Amino acid sequence: WGKEGHIMVCKIAEKYLSEKASAAVQALLPESAGGELSTMCPWADQVRWHYHWASPLHYANTPEVCNFKYSRDCHNSRGEKGMCVVGAINNYTEQLYNYGKKTSYNLTESLMFLAHFVGDVHQPLHVGFAEDEGGNTIVVHWYRRKTNLHHVWDVSIIDTAIKDFYNKSMDTMVEALKMNLTGGWSDDITHWENCKNKRSTCANDYAIESIHYSCNYAYKDVEQDITLGDDYFFTRYPVVEKRLAQAGIRLALILNRIFDGDEADG
Numbered sequence: 081w082g083k084e085g086h087i088m089v090c091k092i093a094e095k096y097l098s099e100k101a102s103a104a105v106q107a108l109l110p111e112s113a114g115g116e117l118s119t120m121c122p123w124a125d126q127v128r129w130h131y132h133w134a135s136p137l138h139y140a141n142t143p144e145v146c147n148f149k150y151s152r153d154c155h156n157s158r159g160e161k162g163m164c165v166v167g168a169i170n171n172y173t174e175q176l177y178n179y180g181k182k183t184s185y186n187l188t189e190s191l192m193f194l195a196h197f198v199g200d201v202h203q204p205l206h207v208g209f210a211e212d213e214g215g216n217t218i219v220v221h222w223y224r225r226k227t228n229l230h231h232v233w234d235v236s237i238i239d240t241a242i243k244d245f246y247n248k249s250m251d252t253m254v255e256a257l258k259m260n261l262t263g264g265w266s267d268d269i270t271h272w273e274n275c276k277n278k279r280s281t282c283a284n285d286y287a288i289e290s291i292h293y294s295c296n297y298a299y300k301d302v303e304q305d306i307t308l309g310d311d312y313f314f315t316r317y318p319v320v321e322k323r324l325a326q327a328g329i330r331l332a333l334i335l336n337r338i339f340d341g342d343e344a345d346g
């Protein structure tokens with residue numbers, strides 16, 4: 081996601097944090113965050129070129145197949161295992177279990193990376209095809225503007241929705257998503273939260289969902305130089321909304337499990 085997508089995911093997560101998790105997050109956040117996790121959620125993109133080893137941790141790609149297999153797909157360009165978005169979520173979660181203990185990890189950075197990557201694994205094209213770099217090499221027109229398919233899903237669909245549906249206000253869009261979570265989606269939340277892995281996360285499942293959405297929605301009926309407009313927007317926008325909401329709910333679930341202790345289930 082772009083900056084707005086990450087902020088929205090974390091604004092939703094903040095609402096679903098337990099008291100203990102919220103206190104731990106407050107304690108870990110840098111002063112500059114003003115006590116809000118959401119302000120730090122785009123951070124991992126801002127340091128992407130400085131922490132260039134972390135660049136492959138934003139995504140995972142498959143060899144043009146519509147399924148995700150950790151052993152096959154979770155690696156960087158040098159073939160190092162675990163160097164993808166799924167491995168990163170599990171790794172930073174594991175680091176954060178050291179909260180309150182003596183540790184050499186910088187848990188402030190662990191938290192900021194984790195919050196960002198849980199957002200990214202829900203962006204369908206962050207689990208796309210290696211061949212086209214998750215849509216980055218597919219040139220499209222978004223209405224009249226030239227861009228690429230990856231950027232359409234990171235930014236353009238969200239921007240168009242904010243402009244056309246929400247009076248140009250991201251906060252209004254977040255409120256609408258929160259309303260859906262207490263209304264139409266309230267019965268879905270327990271399914272979204274269903275994660276049997278106690279100590280690890282279900283990031284692998286979220287990546288599998290993403291590659292399915294990539295095949296069935298993002299890549300579907302798209303080719304080089306195509307123009308995408310209303311038809312594409314109105315059929316794909318519901319997927320974007322749902323993925324942002326799921327990411328927020330699941331980030332809260334992961335943080336609640338970490339900071340509420342091993343007994344709690346979020």
Ligand code: ADE
Nearest residue numbers: 139205206207208213214
């Ligand atoms: N670079 C290469 N593949 C990518 C992907 N799926 N998402 C974001 N950046 C990428």
Ligand code: ZN
Nearest residue numbers: 081206230234
């Ligand atoms: Zn992206």
Ligand code: ZN
Nearest residue numbers: 081125138200
């Ligand atoms: Zn990212």
